[in-house]
Amino acid sequence: MKAESLAKKAAAAYAAEKQVALKSTDAHENVPVLDDEDSLFSSSSAPVPKKSRSVPAAGVDTLGRHITLTTSIDVLADLQAHAVPIETPRAYPLYKHLNSQGFYITPGIRFGADYSVYPGDPFRYHAHFMATSFGWDEEITVLDLVTGGRLGTGVKKGFLIGGEAPAKSTAPEQDAGKDHFRAFTIEWAAM
Structure with a gap:
């Protein structure tokens, strides 16, 4: 009970x-x-009232409180003294030309080239070319052409070579916005 x-x-x-x-x-x-x-x-026990955040009045002393800087650029006296000049890579004209044509470009060191060139998103497509940049007047050895062509064919890609024309060799009447770049694709064919 x-x-x-x-x-x-x-x-x-x-x-x-x-x-x-x-x-x-x-x-x-x-x-x-x-x-x-x-x-x-x-x-x-009884509930404890929540403390409200308040902003200190203008006359309140804030000694001992410091703001931590997130960057140090503002504390440098002379910004130019710490500026590091960035050198344009030798293969940049090739990158610029291919990018202007709508290709996607990634580093091509895996295939022994300057760039791997994709027709679209690299996650959706395989590379179509392995691209190497040469100077306009640079002599290209036959061995470079043969090895690049055979390697490109072996990995099912074309071997793309190209170079930018020097500024003095372009005619002034040509379109100023047009890039003066020549590119060729080499594929190795078995005999």
Whole structure:
């Protein structure tokens, strides 16, 4: 009998604790929220009021507080003294020409070239060319042509070579926005 009365008291206490109170959380909606006592992690003591963040008044001394800089560029006295000139890579004209034609370009060191050239997104397509840049007046040895052509054919790619015409050899009446670049593709054919 004593157990039954204890069970009834516990059930009544549980039912009283499970009552849901409506608290306004927004001006536009009422959301049912459990009381603080109903919370799983509620403490038996009274709730502690939240501290509000306040901005110190203008007259408050802020000694001892420092702002950590995220970059050091502002603390340098002379920016030009620390500037490092960047040299344009030798193969940049080839990159510029292929990029202007709509190709996607990645480093080609895997295939012994300056660039791997893709017709579209490299994640969707295989490279069509392995590209190597040469100077306009640079002598290209037959061995370079044969090895590049055979290697390109062996990995199912064309061997693309190209060079940019020097500025003095271009006629002034030609279009100034046009790049003056010549490119050739070599594929090795078995005999």
